[in-house]
Amino acid sequence: MINCIIVDDEEHAIEVIQHYLKSIAAIQILATFTNPIDALSFLNNNSVDLIFLDIHMPEISGIEFIQTMNNKDTKVILTTAYKEFATSGFDLDVVDYLVKPIPLPRFLQAIGKVQKNINSKKVIQPITQDHEYFMVKTEAKGKMLKINIAEIDFVEGMKNYVAFHHNGIRTLALLAMKDVEEHLPKNQFIRVQKSFIIALNRITSIDGNRVILKGISAEILIGETYRKDFLDKMREKLLL
Template identity: 25%
Template structure:
C-alpha cells in the first residue's frame, strides 16, 4: 500500500517514517511539507493512504481532503490539536492520531486501516455479483438482481418489487443501495431506486416499470436522462 506523509514539521515526518518502516504492508512513496505539494504528488502517482497533518501553512489538511473529493486516498490525520476530531471524522477518515504518535497508537491505527480495507473489499465483491440475499420472514432468500423492478423506502423498511411479488426487509434505502451495482440500479427519488433495464416508459416525472408507477424528482432527473441515453 503506497502511502504519503504530509506534515510541515520535519520531526513529525521522521517519526512517521520510522513507524511506517516497521509495517511490511506499507510502502512510503514520499513526504511533503505542505498540502499543495501533496496535491501534486497525489494526482501524479498512485497513493493509497495519506498520513496527513491538519494545521499547515497555506492549505490545511482538511481543505486538501475536500479538494480531492472522491479521488482522495484513505486518510489518517495526525495533529497536535484534539479539537479537530469531530470535523475530521465527518470526512470519513480512517483514524485521527494525536502527535507525537507512539508505536502502540500507530499499531492501533493500522488495525483500523486493515479492518476498513477488508470491509471495503467485501463490499466491492458484493457489488460485483448479480444477486443479493434477503431475509424473507424466517428464510434467507437468494434474489437475482435481474428480477428486481425497483425498491421503495418505507420508514425503517425497504420494499423490493419483483414482477409478481414484493419483499419487505428491515433496512434503510442507503444501506441497500450501497450493496447494489451501479450498472443495474439508479436512484430517481429520495424514496425510490429503479432497475434501469426494467424501465418501460418515462412520462413527465413518472416512470412505468411493468405497470408500476415510480416518481422521479427533479434532483435526479439529469442523472436518469444520462443513464437512459435518450436519442
C-alpha cells in the same frame, strides 16, 4: 478515502476531532452531529466507513446507538470521559476507545487501527450478470428469501427496511438503501430518489419528473438530487 462522521453532544469535543483530522488526508468528514437520532438517519442513507461516537448523549447512549445501527460494517471509535465503559465498548467490537481529553498521539494510534482494519477487510464485489440472485433476511426472525435479480421492478426505502418489488410480490428486508444501491448492477438499476431504485429495463415512459414502469400502476417521482444522473443515463438511449 475513509468517510467518517462525528457524533457528540458537545460542540467542543467535535471541534477537537475536526482539528486532529485536518492533518489526515486519508479521512474525510461527511458530517457532524450533536443529536444521535439525526446521525442514525444520516447513516441509513449514506455510506459511512467510520464513526467517532460519544457514549454519554441525550436521548440514546453511544452503546445504544451501536446496537441500533443497521450497517455493522461501519467502524466505531468511542470517545468518552469515563474509562469504566471500555469493556462495554469492546464487547460491541469497536475499533478503539478514546478517553477525553484525547491526546493527539493516542488519536493517531486509533486512526492507524482503523486504516489497518479497513484495508484488511474483505471487499464485497458488486452483483454482476454472473449473479442471478441473492438472499435477504426478512422481517421474520431466522427467515431468508431468494430475490432473482431479473425479476426486480424497483426497490423502495421504508425506514429501517427496504421493500423489493419483484415478480408481482413485495419482500421486506432489514437493509439500508445505500447497501442495496452499492450491490445492484449499475448497468441495470439506477436510484431516482432517496426512497426508490428502479430497474432500467422496466421503464416504459418518462413524463416530466415522473417515471412509469411496466406493470406498475404507481408513478415514481424523480428527485432533484438524482435527476441529472438519471437523465444522462436516458440520453444514452435516446435516438435523434
